[in-house]
């Protein structure tokens with residue numbers, strides 16, 4: 041077990057989150073920095089995810105490290121029936137850090153228990169994806185200049201959307217007000233509302249994606265409403281277009297409002313929104329590179345300079 | 354219940370352990386958790402006995418064995434009101450309730466089929482997140498799914 045592993049955003053404190061965001065800021069100003077000279081990093085993708093893998097591998101390369109690994113389980117030894125434990129132990133002999141994605145939930149946590157090499161969880165099934173959460177926080181911080189006292193509106197699939205759950209848990213330190221916009225079938229699960237209650241966080245639930253809700257928001261966090269999530273397909277047909285953002289809906293919104301989306305999007309954000317200065321989802325993905333550089337350096341215990349702007353409130 | 358039957362149920366034990374107040378429907382789960390099937394000592398198991406508290410109850414008597422406290426406390430998942438009587442020289446030398454530990458390793462299976470614990474040769478690991486009378490909520494340390502103790506599947 042290596043204490044610098046990152047399995048869940050819940051494993052790290054408010055101070056560590058802020059420290060990682062400061063480091064990300066530094067990497068945005070200085071993206072190429074040979075801090076990983078001589079280090080070898082494994083990217084083990086038991087489940088393919090080109091977007092996440094490219095982001096992590098670019099982060100390692102920009103830091104001057106080397107990458108080994110595989111991009112889907114079919115080309116790895118797990119397809120021959122090797123256990124996860126054996127694969128992790130074998131790879132641990134060769135590398136300084138393991139970045140892994142797995143289709144099974146809890147796989148990354150288990151991996152930390154069988155090796156002393158630090159593990160970064162790049163997604164374990166529907167469970168955790170902490171680097172996504174960190175890049176979401178980074179986008180919020182960058183666009184709003186603070187993480188504190190923001191009005192954050194989450195729209196779409198709030199029941200199964202892992203990114204909204206992790207973001208909610210990470211934002212609990214920063215006095216947010218949440219608005220949850222979803223149909224009945226995809227409402228925010230009660231455990232997260234109870235978490236808000238226990239932390240004294242205000243939240244409001246809405247069916248309608250209305251002008252009032254949009255008008256109050258600092259951040260609109262959009263998610264995909266997927267057909268396969270519905271037990272009742274008639275219900276899907278009824279709601280599928282109710283949670284789509286169009287450019288006209290941004291009229292009258294706050295000047296500082298920014299629209300985020302974990303990507304890939306399907307039709308929940310109209311193409312015409314892309315031209316708005318309030319669309320931030322492409323920049324958001326770019327920020328993922330810097331957030332991942334910060335996470336990698338933390339996992340390896342490499343001290344990085346930080347910019348001295350204040351994130352604290 | 355006849356007198357004869359009652360006497361059998363409380364037949365004297367010279368030394369060993371009597372586990373009483375096990376809910377009838379969980380008696381054989383308790384047997385399994387404690388590994389009693391593999392023991393070579395005299396074992397007496399009674400079930401559907403009258404109980405003012407539980408309606409009916411089960412009882413397990415194992416001669417010449419005193420269980421490790423940690424081991425015996427594992428049955429608290431399915432028998433939260435069980436009482437442990439340790440018998441020495443025909444007398445109850447110790448009597449105590451079971452107590453569920455804050456973490457449970459092994460025993461309970463995770464209800465999530467996509468959990469790593471259901472797909473690797475490894476032990477499950479649950480943390481107790483709330484205790485309300487009979488029902489205890491357990492949370493899988495790996496996938497985060499929760500399960501009520503009354504619905505827990507015993508491995």
Ligand SMILES: [Zn+2]
Pocket residue numbers: 146463464465468469470493494495496497498
């Ligand atoms: Zn589990």
